Amino acid sequence: MLNTKKLLLLGSGELGKEVIIEAQRLGIYTVAVDRYEHAPAMQVAHRHYVIDMLDGDKLRSVIELEQPDLIVPEIEALATSELIKLEDEGYRVIPTARAAKLTMDREGIRRLASEQLGLPTAGYRFADTYDEFVEAVQQMGYPCVIKPLMSSSGKGQSVCRSEHDIEPCWQTAMEGGRVQNGRVIIEEFITFQSEITLLTVRSVNGTSFCAPIGHIQEDGDYIESWQPHDMSEQQLEEAKSIARAITDELGGYGLFGVELFLTADKVYFSEVSPRPHDTGLVTLVTQNLSEFALHVRAILGYPIPEIELITPGASRPLKAPQELEDYTITGAEHALEVPNTQLRIFGKPVTKVGRRIAVALSGADTVETARQRAKLALDQLQVEKA
Secondary structure: OOOOOEEEEEOOOHHHHHHHHHHHHOOOEEEEEEOOOOOHHHHOOOEEEEOOOOOHHHHHHHHHHHOOOEEEEOOOOOOHHHHHHHHHOOOOEOOOHHHHHHOOOHHHHHHHHHHHOOOOEOOEEEEOOHHHHHHHHHHHOOOEEEEEOOOOOOOOOEEEOOHHHHHHHHHHHHHHOOOOOOOEEEEEOOOOOEEEEEEEEEEOOEEEEOOOEEEEEEOOEEEEEEEOOOOOHHHHHHHHHHHHHHHHHHOOOEEEEEEEEEOOOOEEEEEEEOOOOHHHHHHHHHEOOOHHHHHHHHHOOOOOOOOOEOOOEEEEEEEOOOOEOOEEEEOHHHHOOOOOEEEEEOOOOOEOOOOEEEEEEEEOOOHHHHHHHHHHHHHOOEEEEO
């Protein structure tokens, strides 16, 4: 039997599924863990577990049972304090347990970026109660952006544009956060020209960058991404400097998704994920090595070769319009008639309103054509009750 390393994935969504596939291509034994059965990565892993991953005791029990060589978080909502203890005991957490804890909520990473590293960020305040929230919004001024400290895929985010929006924005944050009645962040509204993800890879042979990925969000969740995004040389150098600073501070090996705002004369740090990024799905059609292949190579200690952009490309996620326990996605045969287009249907067991369940990926000679193709492919797909 092949004597191989074991990778334990914490969070088993569509991004984790691609990580598992890439790991298995390099002979790695894989274990997928999530809070629900039949998660996408579980469908391709050698073994899987269903647990409450915010429960430190349950998380520890699985890790002690499996004795993995690599613990790879794919989501933020984890018992990160337990991961720190496990790392102190000799387990290897990717990229580090400290990085997982800092990026679990927006406060830790925002304070690190702004107050410790001096990186340019939007102004911000925090609130634990509704009264503190009202005061913070009034101090920040309108409009301002409201987010739960811990959420995923933009859940709980909103823009507060007037006094009439204060209570609805508070309710949105409370309902969308991973922790109920949790702390919220109130951010200055930056009037930006565009927002990008700069995928940054820390590996045994240094730090590498992918071509910048442009993206559009609605309600805090991405609805389109493309690569490369047009930037001036000065903007790109500023973006790389910010990304290098934050990822060097977080440390460890792996791929990081660094989100940035671009204005006419400045680059602002927004957020960082120490793992593959949803907007980076586009790299499945654009690069010689996808973000998932880069992540796996880096965490295994393998060198990262030159990252090449093979073709401009774009992605468009399919979101469920309603909650369904039994559903089907139709129109794939028509979507795949669009030139140089691929689909990834994630295989999530149930749908929820707004949940990503597939993605259309298109390449072309230009970004503009790729974006048109991805939209055309997406328009062919329908979610229906089975």
